[in-house]
Amino acid sequence: MNFPSPHARVLPHQIPLGKPPESRGTEEAKQLNCIQGSLLGLAVGDALGASVEFRPHQYLVVHPVKKMQSGGTWGLKAGQWTDDTSMALCLASSLLTMKTFDPYNQMVRYKWWYKHGFLSATGHCFDIGSTTRQSLDLFCHRQKELMKVLSLRNENDVDKLSIIDVKSRQPTFDVNCSKPGKAGNGALMRLAPVPLFYFRNPPLAVEYSGASARVTHGDKKAVDACRYYGALIVAAIRGEPFENLTNKSFYTEHKDWFGSDDLHEEVLRIAAGSYQKNDGYDKGIRGKGYVIDALEAALWAFWKYKGSFKDGVLAAINLGDDTDTTAAIYGQLAGAYYGADNIPADWVDKLYAKELIRDIGSWLHYEGDSFMLENNQPKESSHQQVHSTDKHPNNHNASESMSTVMTSSQFPNSDSHNTTYPTYDPSIQQQAPKQSNTPLNISEHSNDPSLSNPSSTNSQNLHNNPKSNSDQIGKSEWG
Numbered sequence: 001m002n003f004p005s006p007h008a009r010v011l012p013h014q015i016p017l018g019k020p021p022e023s024r025g026t027e028e029a030k031q032l033n034c035i036q037g038s039l040l041g042l043a044v045g046d047a048l049g050a051s052v053e054f055r056p057h058q059y060l061v062v063h064p065v066k067k068m069q070s071g072g073t074w075g076l077k078a079g080q081w082t083d084d085t086s087m088a089l090c091l092a093s094s095l096l097t098m099k100t101f102d103p104y105n106q107m108v109r110y111k112w113w114y115k116h117g118f119l120s121a122t123g124h125c126f127d128i129g130s131t132t133r134q135s136l137d138l139f140c141h142r143q144k145e146l147m148k149v150l151s152l153r154n155e156n157d158v159d160k161l162s163i164i165d166v167k168s169r170q171p172t173f174d175v176n177c178s179k180p181g182k183a184g185n186g187a188l189m190r191l192a193p194v195p196l197f198y199f200r201n202p203p204l205a206v207e208y209s210g211a212s213a214r215v216t217h218g219d220k221k222a223v224d225a226c227r228y229y230g231a232l233i234v235a236a237i238r239g240e241p242f243e244n245l246t247n248k249s250f251y252t253e254h255k256d257w258f259g260s261d262d263l264h265e266e267v268l269r270i271a272a273g274s275y276q277k278n279d280g281y282d283k284g285i286r287g288k289g290y291v292i293d294a295l296e297a298a299l300w301a302f303w304k305y306k307g308s309f310k311d312g313v314l315a316a317i318n319l320g321d322d323t324d325t326t327a328a329i330y331g332q333l334a335g336a337y338y339g340a341d342n343i344p345a346d347w348v349d350k351l352y353a354k355e356l357i358r359d360i361g362s363w364l365h366y367e368g369d370s371f372m373l374e375n376n377q378p379k380e381s382s383h384q385q386v387h388s389t390d391k392h393p394n395n396h397n398a399s400e401s402m403s404t405v406m407t408s409s410q411f412p413n414s415d416s417h418n419t420t421y422p423t424y425d426p427s428i429q430q431q432a433p434k435q436s437n438t439p440l441n442i443s444e445h446s447n448d449p450s451l452s453n454p455s456s457t458n459s460q461n462l463h464n465n466p467k468s469n470s471d472q473i474g475k476s477e478w479g
């Protein structure tokens with residue numbers, strides 16, 4: 001299984017990824033359906049929302065989205081998706097190519113999307129968020145410095161390195177390229193491949209969910225939103241029922257998945273059920289670019305529209321504003337919970353490059369299992385909070401496969417690490433707190449809508465977008 005070179009300009013629907021060996025057993029087939037559901041859910045939500053991206057709620061009250069349609073800010077065809085799906089597929093392609101979590105390679109692939117349109121639905125990067133772009137620009141700068149240090153003349157040569165190569169030859173290289181205080185939804189929108197690859201080891205999945213954010217979005221709120229949401233996706237894949245996923249005590253009941261690093265208080269507020277408001281928009285639920293708003297909005301749609309992927313994703317979109325991303329975040333969890341079979345077939349039929357997305361799901365399932373076997377990883381955690389009265393639509397129970405226990409001391413986190421995770425440089429783990437704990441106050445608050453007016457800092461971030469209307473302010477500010 002190979003992805004094409006970014007210079008080959010192969011469009012996603014032209015990539016012949018092929019399929020891994022067939023999964024055996026009912027349980028495996030159910031997991032695969034959930035994994036494909038999460039990726040398809042992300043892409044379907046993205047594509048549905050793209051036609052009205054940046055439209056306010058008031059517009060969508062009058063003109064609600066009900067189907068896959070063309071148009072919107074980017075003039076896409078019905079079924080084409082945006083940066084959310086492109087970046088998620090870049091992340092998936094890194095996991096599948098490197099067969100491990102390699103944040104350096106992830107940034108290389110995001111750069112390929114940014115510079116060469118790698119895994120874009122149009123062949124071009126047309127909608128990069130400002131935070132992501134700033135982080136990738138800094139990454140490019142650091143790569144150029146690295147080329148000088150290593151006497152490399154060709155960018156392809158520096159792109160081929162792994163994080164282990166880089167850290168062994170230049171120990172001070174920092175792959176986390178976010179400026180302080182970056183708390184947009186741009187990492188949460190692309191998260192799914194990490195929990196889909198590592199769901200068999202929940203503490204590892206949660207840790208890497210956070211690490212996947214830090215490369216571009218270093219604020220603790222963005223990192224912890226990904227850790228919490230990654231845990232929910234893991235729980236959904238493992239067959240936990242809806243009542244568990246929306247339980248206000250999910251975090252405390254799964255605390256052993258999170259290690260010693262507590263969630264940020266704003267994420268804790270959401271985990272404690274802040275999103276459980278029947279009158280969503282009227283009670284302050286917003287589909288905005290601030291990661292706390294985005295997480296709350298996606299969970300509101302999941303909770304409020306229990307039993308229907310279709311109703312939930314449309315509700316997420318019809319909140320307005322960052323419609324595609326709210327829906328893409330919703331779709332990651334809802335797709336994992338409901339499974340690919342429960343996403344409306346006519347939407348999946350219209351989805352651009354749906355076969356590639358399905359195949360990537362199959363390979364994440366296959367290679368994630370291989371990773372656990374090859375690295376002698378425990379597949380289970382000590383968590384035992386799965387209820388036997390499983391109301392999951394796929395009706396499988398995570399407790400069926402729990403046989404070994406992983407203690408928190410075995411897991412590498414910001415306080416400790418061990419070398420049983422052979423292909424991931426532990427120094428990255430140690431660096432991570434520096435990003436989230438650096439003096440954030442000034443710039444973090446400048447990114448916090450409760451403390452400032454986000455619209456005041458937008459204009460400098462629009463030049464890279466093909467269109468430059470005021471609708472793009474939301475994406476520019478937070479993405």
Ligand SMILES: [Mg+2]
Binds near residue numbers: 324
């Ligand atoms: Mg988008």
